[in-house]
Amino acid sequence: MAKIASFGAYIPLFRLSRQEMANAWGVPAVPGERSVANADEDSLTMAVAAGSDCLAGIDLSTIDGVFFATTTAPYDEKQCAGVIAAALDLRTDINTADFTGSLRAATTALRAAADAVDSGSARSILVVAADCRLGEPESMWEQLLGDGAGAVLIAKQGPATLRGFNSTAGEQVGAWRRSEDRYVRSFEAKAETRYGYLQSAVQAGKTVLDKESVDPGDLAKAVITAGDPRSQGAVAGSLGVDGGKLQDSLFMSVGNPGVPLVLMMLAGALEQAKAGDKLLVINNGDGADAFLVELAEDFAPAAGRKALTGHLLQKRNLPSYTAYASFRKLMKREDIDPRGSAVTYWRDVNIVLRFHGGRCTNCGAVLYPIPRVCEECATKDQIEEIKLAKTGSVYTFTLDHLEAGKYVNVPVPRLVLDLEGGGRVFLSMTDGDPQEVEIGMSAEIVFRCLHEGSSFHNYYWKCRPVPEAIS
């Protein structure tokens, strides 16, 4: 039976207090705060971050597929999973697919991955989910939603077994966005909760417990996704699950991130789980999916994996609603129009997406981008392609007020970085305060969208100060 071999999560660094959002509009505030993706982040870049977190310490050559689940794919026509696989530097002879259209897409993808592993068509598949949904300005949705990503690695081997998959197809309109809608819409929340969410979730959960003959009292944790804590409690109550065993729905800290919520909560549960624990997972959206996770052994801590807790602990407060509005492009601004080239982008995929450099086999110099003739010893075609590190330190920098010929008030730090293990790169900094940059500062390299030149998403890498965990 398919196993969970690893898990990961990603939460954007920025949080905005709901009070701040409410103040901007003069409306009542929901308690807590929400996460806000930076202007250069989208579902695809967040999926890369969560995927990378999940694959920390994993041999990348063993990954046979990437399934990406979202309702906010940056492309309607063009697969995202393939871009994610390239940015994660995975093999090219793998199965990639996007799962979309429903808030339940993450568990649909997870089940498809488990079936593929069970059938023997794949050894391991990375399931990664991300969303960056928009609530209408001034509406409660705007306060309730959050941005984030989660991931699990489904494989033949792993500490946790997946059992008793069950799905219900309960048709309720729920929340929706038509293809022309920018903001999440909903009809009558009370009716939807009572007849849609509660019925589907309870039915799916009950079937799993019955089928696997598990007493709710034996569960270590219940991962039940819900738009609000009260509904989550109602499902638990109907199933006879003690409220103390409910995995935190992230309502106060992140908001409802949509599709990735189930994987983010699962990551949070697996961080704490011990050998012998049984976890019930119920995910909701146009019906419900439920399954059981049983740990045969503890998950060994993976160096570099921040999972859910690590990401919750690193944050910066967004100073204002205006910053949020700017990040989400709620106001029409003049576009800058840099040049894009789909051909160059394709030809340089190993340099651009896979972040490969070269090492001169004659003189040992680490070179980026990969040249034909070595920049140090001028030897021709003796460059071996290598993977570059994603961390480095600042050699020199500037705080640039000019962006494509336009003066900007908040400067963009441009950093010359010496990479760990060799090589030097020049990247713009994101997520950080320009005033904190100094020579020698450690930075980590993150996947972001640089610009929309030639009307496609020109993804590349930026860097950010290594975030410190808040205490």
Next chain:
Amino acid sequence: MGSIKDKTAIMGVGCTRFGELWEKDAEDLIVDAAFEAMDDAGVTPDDIEATWVGNLYDFTGLSGSVAAEPLKLFGKPTTRVENFCASGMDAFRNACFAVASGAYDVVMACGVEKLMDVGGSGLPVDMGHPVMRGASAPAMFALLATRCFHEYGWTREDLARVAVKNHKNGALHPKAHFRRPITLETAANAPMIAWPLGRFDSCGMSDGAAALIITRPEIAKKSKHKHDYAVTKANALAMNSFLPMYRASFDWLGFPATQAAAKQAYAEAGITNPAEEIDLAEVHDCFTITEILNIQDLQFCERGEGAKFVREGHADVDGQVAINPSGGLKCFGHPIGATGCRMLCEVTKQIQGRAEGAQVKNARLGMGHNLGGPGSVSSVTILGLPE
């Protein structure tokens, strides 16, 4: 290897006023500069056998037509030379070699750029790649300032001193873009463009054109300037990495391209002690930090001593080596393709003792220096009096 030393002569020079020349187009500028140069040389367009024109941006000019069309140089060769900020000086270098070869007797080197018609502030550095991009020109040069501050302890005040000096010089030149002296406080407290470079650390965006008529000394001897023509002592150009920000061995404390071009030029001219032998240098002060580094890279002082050289007044008009007596790019302006030619016009007039701005006393040997891309190319030309 052969040498260009004393083989070519400057018959005449011409230069427009530099600045925000809204009412003039590239045709006006190149016609004004070229005809001023031809008048100065005492020749007519019919006498010009071949032309090289420096021009960088494709939005300000196109191919050989940049010069051939406005000047109607039909039936003869004209070549556009594009080599970043050294475009104009490289046009001069190519023209010199053509004359020295004997293929032509009288040729023209000129340069023009019309930046005002494009709009935007600051020059974009487009590396031609959709995502591996350069930053703005100020940002690229700021990377050096940051590292130098770290290594040498230089400050924004050291940079400001360069701006103050060049504004003082530029204020005296009727053709300079900026003609107002500034104080150290003004320069040091100016708004940031790319930290640590502020507004007064950056040269302006200017329009302009300049031209030189070049021949061999035996012809110059019989020309209008037969008693005071200048000759080429050295004509050097060196390339370096276009991607220094990706190169681990690039120390951001100077420009190897300038160091290499200077070495070539001094060998060609037979100069062994540049600070003693050279009277003035028009160097590429696109930013204040660049001027300080140029002073070191051109061997006027030791590495790390550039800021001190300026602080102690050695770069003043009456100092050891007058650096940018015209006001430099900083104040005279920097229409890219024109700059190299403009510098050589200035150096020629200084040597002839007819400088339009601050005159360096007893100037006998002068230098023009360009750097561009941001450190991809450097050209060094040394002009002097005939033997």
